[in-house]
Amino acid sequence: MRRYVWTRDDLAGVEQCELALGSAGLVARSVAIGLAPVPYRLDLELTTGADWVTQRLSLTARGDGWTRRLILERSAWDLGRKPLGGRAWAAAGP
Numbered sequence: 034m035r036r037y038v039w040t041r042d043d044l045a046g047v048e049q050c051e052l053a054l055g056s057a058g059l060v061a062r063s064v065a066i067g068l069a070p071v072p073y074r075l076d077l078e079l080t081t082g083a084d085w086v087t088q089r090l091s092l093t094a095r096g097d098g099w100t101r102r103l104i105l106e107r108s109a110w111d112l113g114r115k116p117l118g119g120r121a122w123a124a125a126g127p
Contacts, residue, residue, distance in 0.1 A: 044069045058082045071096050 034053045040046065046067035053060040058081040065075040073096045080089045090105045 041067070056083060058085065058088070 034051050036049065036051050038047065038049045041048075044067065046065065046069075048063060048065040050061060050063040059079070060081075061077070061079040063075075063077040065077070067073050067075070073094055076091075076093045076095075078089070078091045079087065082088050086107070087105075088107050090103075092103045094101045
């Protein structure tokens, strides 16, 4: 796993990111701290498959008295697999 840290040029803030790259894809975890428009912390986690297609993206933002969370995750249907014996969706035509 590699670790990167950088600061923002436009506003006060810093971010640290840890990346794991391999034949199975990418896992990235990041924490960002910012002051504008209000003080906040943002936690991010991104996972891809071997084909570099996003499998899961999780974001959590926190500030003084508030929290917001967003999780986007591909289902087996999105990946063209046949979950639980079902049929995969056909590709849309032009």
